[in-house]
Amino acid sequence: MILALLLALAVQAPVPQTPPKSDVLVAPRGGIEAPTQPRRKSGASVTTLPRVERTPGRGTAGRVLATVESLIEVRGQEDNALVGLGLVTGLAGTGDSANMVRGVLDNMLRTHNIKIDVQQLSPKNVALVRVEAVLPPGIKPGQRIDVRVSTLGDATSIENGTLALTELTDITGQIVFATAQGPVTVGGFSVQGDGASAQKNSVTVGVLPLGGKVERAVESQLVSENGYIYLDARAAHGSFGNMVRITEAVNALFPGAATPEADGRAVRIEVPSDLPESEHVAYLAAILKREIEADSVPRVVINERTGVIVMGEGVRLRPGAVTHGALTVTVAESPEVSQPGPLSAGQTKETPRTELNVTEENNGLTLINGAVTLQEVVEVLNVLGTTPRDLISILEAMSQAGLLLANVERM
Incomplete structure (x- = not known):
């Protein structure tokens, strides 16, 4: 009985607690406390999120129905490549070095009748870029096209930059077909501090959605001088089976009009001689809307x-x-800062x-x-x-x- 009573009192006895430490540090009398040395380290890490699993759906095996238009390209209606050199401005110190862009900046300022010493400018806020665009067939002056830019110098990022007005020419560099300007959108990001950095995807290549304006149209030809329309197979669908089925589909609509080329990569379609030129587009549209069982190219x-x-x-x-x-x-x-001891007449030193x-x-x-x-x-x-x-x-x-x-x- 007495033993049980003693055990109960021992359990209920309060446990002594350590008094909380004071938040105020008192320096010893007659001395100077050296500041606490930094101990933290910088770090960089890339985190990959877990994969989100989705239940796959069953697709139809074998061939699928596809329109003729999705499998071919009409000869004479090809895209045209445009190129140019421009400047991306408004960069936060991630542009080209001084020697890369000062000459280009000087020329641009002279074009706008601005006289200023380029040595006073900050070249790191500007990057020299190659500007590219594709001019679709039949597009008219005033319409908009997408533009792609990529750095040529040592710029580290063109994120949040703006492309200055740039002329886009053909491969000869003589004829201006379009102009481009506007904010640049990149497909990644780059974040950095004094001791670490992280980057995802490329930040030296960007796009300007509808950032180009067509200034001059390119002439295109639908029907050849001999009265034929040529349907060339797209690279992704260039199987012999597709060309045979396209020929059969056209001949079912216009008997005897289609003939496959010897190389198996194109179909020649004869345009009736009595068909008015104003009806050529409708004639071709009827062919392009036909559906066939297309081969799937892996x-x-x-x-x-x-x-x-x-x-x-x-x-x-x-x-x-x-x-x-x-x-x-x-x-x-x-880098850490090393403080000298008290009254040591030492100097503060940065240690990498x-x-x-x-x-x-x-x-x-x-x-x-x-x-x-x-x-x-x-x-x-x-x-x-x-x-x-x-x-x-x-x-x-x-x-x-x-x-x-x-x-x-x-x-």
């Missing part, structure tokens, strides 16, 4: 800058084994601190089974559990090894 399209991967229904995989190991290198600069981390994954071989449908291909690739950038390298290696039965194209 193809994988990748864009390494943005990490986009697109594959079609006809992609197949052979059985094999794959391994991959990512190599991650992280460099962080974190570099943090270098190299991480390499050690993964074993992964056995992959053959895949005969797009859903099976996706399931096999998801087993590897890689990021899109690693998957791009794996797909290219599988294509070279003969495991990937498809054409791999880069954007």
